[in-house]
């Protein structure tokens with residue numbers, strides 16, 4: 001009995017210790033980055049978490065498969081993808097936008113932040129393998145291996161190792177002078193703590209938003225999403241660009257109300273109760289951009305439909321999306337629209353919908369989309385394209 005109690009206590013203390021350590025690592029890192037924020041340039045877009053976010057760009061977790069190092073050279077944040085040619089205006093534009101975006105939230109040049117991370121021992125040179133791994137894709141590495149008559153199977157790190165073993169001098173030469181960095185042990189710890197905390201925050205936001213939608217507290221749901229977004233270093237958009245710090249929910253509410261009131265023809269076989277269960281999930285698809293988790297999808301809905309429950313949820317969302325667009329197009333005096341069937345990821349447009357494809361309609365003669373007669377198990381994939389005169 002007593003040994004069991006001691007064991008349980010020990011576990012509790014250990015777990016608490018680990019959690020507490022993670023939090024304190026993050027707190028220290030935050031304090032550090034805050035002090036630099038106050039020292040360096042003034043910008044109202046400056047974000048306290050930006051310095052740590054930049055550190056995590058040198059480290060990534062793949063879902064459930066442990067950790068990745070993402071070596072990157074300092075120059076990447078200033079010039080964007082290496083290999084962007086002078087005449088590739090678009091690529092260069094994107095690179096500049098990225099650098100400017102970072103400059104705004106950091107309050108200083110990203111290169112300065114990265115060099116500080118290096119000085120503090122949070123980043124370290126990734127070595128020859130990291131340097132090559134950053135510059136070459138797997139097919140390119142395989143080509144290099146073939147040229148040296150070395151086996152080409154295995155993961156990227158294995159390919160890199162084999163190449164360096166086969167031709168160290170040649171690899172040094174093609175790696176060039178660009179030095180790539182990755183997180184050190186200390187840097188990894190901070191990045192890990194940050195990413196864990198952000199994941200937990202997102203999971204909680206998703207749960208809260210779902211709860212609000214189930215209670216049909218639509219405005220609260222919008223505000224919860226806005227509050228989460230306002231905290232982000234780079235402000236995300238849902239559908240349209242939004243200023244999350246001074247948020248006006250009108251636009252999002254309009255669409256959510258349609259989701260909660262509509263009766264799309266394509267779901268005519270569902271009763272009110274069944275539709276009522278699907279509506280919050282369609283709202284989630286809009287506000288959180290997430291396909292609903294399996295355990296949230298009610299059983300027995302499929303039986304009354306040709307399509308799956310996730311497809312039915314998407315139909316509610318698509319219906320609301322189209323209705324709101326049509327209202328906007330009326331105001332903008334759009335006269336004609338075209339229906340396009342979009343096939344994606346193996347989902348196919350059904351024969352009934354194919355007959356609608358590429359046909360033009362006036363807004364008043366337009367059939368309801370998602371199309372009620374659709375026979376696809378994926379639901380109707382038709383989209384409406386407006387023609388602005």
Ligand SMILES: [Zn+2]
Nearest residue numbers: 350353374375
């Ligand atoms: Zn169809």
